[in-house]
Amino acid sequence: MTHAHAGSAVAEHELSITRLIDAPPAKVFRAWSEPQWLMKWWGPHGMTTPECEMQLWVGGLFRTLMRTADGTEYNNQGVFLEIVAPRRLVFTDAFRPGWVPAAKAFMTAVVTFDDEHGKTRYTARALHWNAEDCRAHEEMGFHQGWGQSLDRLVEVVTQQMPD
Template sequence: MSLHPPGNAQYELSLTRVIDAPRSKVFRAWTEPDLLAQWWGPNGMTTPLCEMQLWVGGLFRTVMQAPDGTEYPNQGVFLDIVPPERIVFTDAFGPGWVPSNKAFMTVVVTFEEHQGKTKYTARALHWNAADCLAHEEMGFHRGWGESLDRLVALVTTQMPG
């Protein structure tokens, strides 16, 4: 079974970019809480809390903070982790597979070898058209794009080999 069906999922938003860094390094930036906290969130946001239990069913929790102090908590679980190829997580469940109050999306992040670089793809898969549209209107492409810019800066200039 492939995690990449032909074309996009029905309610999908995605970003793809080739990053001039090995995928092991980009994967580390996604899976080490102290590294993820340095780039997670759009410009102007910080991530004062990042907690990861890197196993299937393990907790993935972040709190992003806006310049005005407003906090944006997110919590879910990892569904799949294949170093350094793929990370899948969802907010549909919490630890212990307890259903969340409202499932919003499942995220599939892939790190493909591409001529010594990393072809990075982040796919946000939503349960319905309304959630997909809401996420797009929240600024998915701008926000996730700015996060990706920060991730690229981290892995290409700030992170040791």
């Protein structure tokens, strides 16, 4: 097991994506933490996110409803574990609000927004409890899906959001 400063240790069952975004961290953080902006980019191409609820505090609800073109819906919910505006968001589906354990924990996400000369070094990490879930997430299309969401996020922060 790797021991390092909290948040910097590489998890055993981790998938991640990173990109330099031509927008300041505060703006990218807002696109992640304000539902009206998150709904514009959340999910891969061809999906919409018509619903998003956020209680932006530790233990607060984070819920999204994604819809495919054929109307299939995916309701995801969990809670925020850490919020350090505008640098870091951590959330998990392991709990529901009130620290009620979920039926099945799948992942914890650690999203960081590091300043690089006024731009944002964006990193999204998906940490899984076991190799099976990690492999399943990869086979579901983690890199493609999260990459397409990231393309959409970049478009929102560079072309749609006011400074």
